[in-house]
Amino acid sequence: MDIFSHSLYGGAAFGRKNRKSFWTAFFIGMSPDLLSFGVFWTTGILGLHQIPIFRNGHPDPAMFPSYLQSLYNVTHSLFVFLAVFLIVWLIRRKPFWELGAWGLHIIVDIPSHSYQFFPTPFLWPFSNFKVSSISWSDPRIFIPNVIILIIIYSFWFWRWKINKKEKRYEK
């Protein structure tokens, strides 16, 4: 899925406590792509390498360096996510729920990537198994995705309005 949809899903699922929690989950939601493709685009913009051009769909994955695939494996593995989640839980002695936005990112990516362009290595490093689905940029995925996000956020906004009204009456 695209980076902003990931953030919006992460924020809605794991950042409902307060504003700080929302923005934390929002940024964690986009971090698997920021720490892989984000690094690659930044070094490209800085002129350290050529940037592959998106013309007629995705560029050939062979145009991307192998370190990008390595970063993608680490940030898109459910095992790495679970290990980090448990370690953070142990250190803090309580779960850091906003980290769940990372796990959700991987789960949302599995059915929204095809073999043609970075299918999700969710079982890395134990298995190379990947699912080939329809890419998120295809209207069959992208339009329902936007509709789902509008429904989620409209519902959330409506609930927030009602809560605010109720609080005013309680005073």
Ligand SMILES: [Zn+2]
């Ligand atoms: Zn991703």
